[in-house]
Amino acid sequence: EIVMTQSPVTLSVSPGERATLSCRASQSVGSNLAWFQHKPGQAPRLLMYGASTRATGVPARFSGSGSGTVFTLTISSLQSDDFAVYYCQQYSIWYTFGQGTKLEIK
Amino acid sequence: QLQLQESGPGLVRPSETLSLTCTVTGDSISSGAFYWAWIRQPPVKGLEWIGTVFYSGSSYYNPSLKSRVTISVDTSKNHFSLKLTSVTAADTAVYYCARFSGSIHNFDFWGQGILVTVSS
Numbered sequence: 765e766i767v768m769t770q771s772p773v774t775l776s777v778s779p780g781e782r783a784t785l786s787c788r789a790s791q792s793v794g795s796n797l798a799w800f801q802h803k804p805g806q807a808p809r810l811l812m813y814g815a816s817t818r819a820t821g822v823p824a825r826f827s828g829s830g831s832g833t834v835f836t837l838t839i840s841s842l843q844s845d846d847f848a849v850y851y852c853q854q855y856s857i858w859y860t861f862g863q864g865t866k867l868e869i870k
Numbered sequence: 871q872l873q874l875q876e877s878g879p880g881l882v883r884p885s886e887t888l889s890l891t892c893t894v895t896g897d898s899i900s901s902g903a904f905y906w907a908w909i910r911q912p913p914v915k916g917l918e919w920i921g922t923v924f925y926s927g928s929s930y931y932n933p934s935l936k937s938r939v940t941i942s943v944d945t946s947k948n949h950f951s952l953k954l955t956s957v958t959a960a961d962t963a964v965y966y967c968a969r970f971s972g973s974i975h976n977f978d979f980w981g982q983g984i985l986v987t988v989s990s
Contacts, residue, residue, distance in 0.1 A: 853917070
């Protein structure tokens with residue numbers, strides 16, 4: 765099983781600032797990497813797939829990068845609606861998710 | 871507007887079978903345009919893919935759960951179902967159903983989830 769490790773566990777950032785979330789795979793997944801946003805009591809939302817392609821309706825302030833084993837999700841100029849838990853997920857071999865990064869207001 | 875709604879018992883006894891249904895509105899399972907999936911999240915843990923089914927009944931399961939899982943589809947009712955046998959406390963989780971898009975190889979729409987607790 766491919767293990768996904770996210771860092772940090774919690775990230776405190778002020779509105780308007782940039783947030784950078786990291787995800788590492790235990791073996792290469794190529795560009796088969798997605799990011800999800802999850803707010804309490806809501807359905808998870810697909811943000812990014814193919815490591816860097818935004819899903820339908822996702823604002824341009826969200827960007828993804830990386831390939832192989834190291835990936836990054838960047839949110840420029842954080843808005844209040846962006847504070848949530850973010851999960852990375854590989855789909856190279858079946859589907860496994862990271863443990864999540866909680867993005868909280870500083 | 872697409873909606874996925876999970877339903878089923880919120881409490882299951884250990885060793886029994888967990889059964890959930892996901893009702894799809896705003897899309898037709900039998901169109902064959904998408905696959906349909908179950909994903910769960912145990913308390914204070916990450917997400918875990920359980921399995922995926924096509925309208926034809928073809929299914930794919932997480933190897934770690936394969937021996938206990940069956941996902942089936944009922945196109946006449948436009949819903950798909952999950953059965954997980956011999957449950958233990960480790961199966962306590964929020965269970966989500968989701969739509970899988972082959973064009974992007976991922977789960978592009980999810981239900982709100984249903985909490986299932988395994989306890990005597």
